[in-house]
Amino acid sequence: xxxxxxxxxxxxxxxxxxxxxxxxxxxxxxxxxxxxxxxxxxxxxxxxxxxxxxxxxxxxxxxxxxxxxxxxxxxxxxxxxxxxxxxxxxxxxxxxxxxxxxxxxxxxxxxxxxxxxxxxxxxxxxxxxxxxxxxxxxxxxxxxxxxxxxxxxxxxxxxxxxxxxxxxxxxxxxxxxxxxxxxxxxxxxxxxxxxxxxxxxxxxxxxxxxxxxxxxxxxxxxxxxxxxxxxxxxxxxxxxxxxxxxxxxxxxxxxxxxxxx
Numbered sequence: 001x002x003x004x005x006x007x008x009x010x011x012x013x014x015x016x017x018x019x020x021x022x023x024x025x026x027x028x029x030x031x032x033x034x035x036x037x038x039x040x041x042x043x044x045x046x047x048x049x050x051x052x053x054x055x056x057x058x059x060x061x062x063x064x065x066x067x068x069x070x071x072x073x074x075x076x077x078x079x080x081x082x083x084x085x086x087x088x089x090x091x092x093x094x095x096x097x098x099x100x101x102x103x104x105x106x107x108x109x110x111x112x113x114x115x116x117x118x119x120x121x122x123x124x125x126x127x128x129x130x131x132x133x134x135x136x137x138x139x140x141x142x143x144x145x146x147x148x149x150x151x152x153x154x155x156x157x158x159x160x161x162x163x164x165x166x167x168x169x170x171x172x173x174x175x176x177x178x179x180x181x182x183x184x185x186x187x188x189x190x191x192x193x194x195x196x197x198x199x200x201x202x203x204x205x206x207x208x209x210x211x212x213x214x215x216x217x218x219x220x221x222x223x224x225x226x227x228x229x230x231x232x233x234x235x236x237x238x239x240x241x242x243x244x245x246x247x248x249x250x251x252x253x254x255x256x257x258x259x260x261x
Contacts, residue, residue: 013150028057189247
């Protein structure tokens with residue numbers, strides 16, 4: 001669909017499952033070359049790489065902890081060693097831990113924020129440094145959430161991290177706009193991914209979630225992947241500093257959707 005993406009090189013963190021694998025496969029359909037990062041699921045990462053190749057792209061898999069400088073650097077090194085360049089960096093890796101905030105341990109807080117917040121910083125900083133040194137019109141896409149806007153009780157660490165991603169995205173988008181480096185975020189709502197599988201298997205929870213979505217359905221990973229492809233392409237060349245919500249209207253205060261209030 002986007003001819004300008006053909007042959008471009010992307011790093012996708014957290015690419016072994018869910019949104020990361022869907023984004024990688026969509027990038028493969030565009031003829032891109034992908035470094036698929038994983039932390040603990042080499043089998044899933046290889047399946048994602050195979051899907052990229054079947055779609056017409058190229059892919060390698062790299063194990064790395066994105067909350068460490070060494071891990072993030074290894075992803076850039078893999079892009080340069082295998083494909084010779086970097087054009088797009090997708091900070092997708094993330095996790096969540098459910099806990100009443102009064103009982104949330106510092107260890108669990110740090111587990112979530114180290115990936116969801118620090119990982120986004122480290123990936124973005126690494127990509128920015130490369131783009132600036134090479135004078136490239138680079139592109140960074142950060143995976144945020146509807147919970148950068150909507151409070152989420154018992155998931156304080158996740159909501160705090162995604163709120164940080166929002167302002168971090170806006171800040172560096174402004175900081176590097178003159179260098180033609182675009183930085184945007186995607187805010188998925190309720191998407192049918194492995195992280196949600198257990199919850200959605202419960203009909204009561206599934207129905208309750210659907211009721212929070214004005215479009216009355218759960219989203220598909222490929223719908224988020226389509227947003228990522230558009231943001232990566234020149235079709236969005238005048239777009240920077242936004243969060244593109246892919247949420248079926250979840251951020252539209254759906255409690256009021258029937259005229260209540």
